Amino acid sequence: MARRRRHVRGRPCGVLGARSRGGDRRVAPRMRGEGMTVRQQWVVVLGVIVLLGAGSYAFQRAFGNEVQPVEVGSKAPPFRAWTIDGTDRVKRLADYKGDVVLLNVWATWCPPCKAEMPTLERLHEMYGADGLKIVAVSVDETASDDSIRTYARNMGLRFEILHDSAGAIEQTYQVMGYPETYVIGRDGVIHKKWMGAADWTSEGNIALVRSLLGLPASVASGTSDPLRALATR
Structure with a gap:
């Protein structure tokens, strides 16, 4: 001892x-x-x-x-991507301060991404004027801005589409596949994270968006059809 x-x-x-x-x-x-x-x-x-x-x-x-995992309840990390309108301007998460942001990470070659685009467009039509910003960031490595614009035009998409050919946003948001979507409140907190295609006009998603926008819980009682609800506004 x-x-x-x-x-x-x-x-x-x-x-x-x-x-x-x-x-x-x-x-x-x-x-x-x-x-x-x-x-x-x-x-x-x-x-x-x-x-x-x-x-x-x-x-x-x-x-x-x-x-620090990027998950529901955590602060949305900053990102930057470029416009595809020919100006090649840099857009950042801070540019949407005060808005509810639906951040969608996608690619033109991705079938599930294409499948959910119409519902994103309908959601934009319904709540774009109320402060919902749908920001779809393409992570196509080789596709040009012109080809992404053509894709959006053929799909009839009018919400904001950005391009990050380097894929930095994938690392920042720990993206596991495409599409991957984050619903970010005005407080900068992630309120929903979804991997894969979704119906963004579903009753649950509509309820979440309206809640974050500070709108009444339902648009028209007795209907779950978002297009019919849009007509009653």
Whole structure:
């Protein structure tokens, strides 16, 4: 069993056995020389703190989005993508501050993406004037802005479509497949995350959008048909 160290008058005893008048007096000076002063110890401690802080910052920059899952209840992370109207302007999430945002990540070659586009357009027709911004970010790597515009025109889409050919938004939002959609409230919080195609004019989705927009719970009682409801507004 290891012996407990005893301290007498502030000095350690029992390092090499009990002290005696005939003991080797060279031991203590050598140990003091190999030790560190209080000041040196503080320098080491501060150095470690700085290194840990720098490492934590670098880790957060490199893997921040993986450390903090993008899920319902979390703040929507910032993104940027480019317009396809020929101006090549950068749009960011901050540009939609004060609006309810339906952020849709998609690609022109994706059949499920195409399948849900008509319901996104109908949702835009119903609530675009009330503050709902549908922002569909194409992550096509090789498709040109012109081909994406042609796709949107053929589909009759009038909501905002952006392009991120580098796919940065996929990493930022931890996209697992296409399409993937996030409904973001005016508070900047994600209220719904959906992977795969959806009917965005379903009763549940309509109720969510109306709630986030601060509109009454139902448009027309006794009907679940969003197009009929639109006609009654």
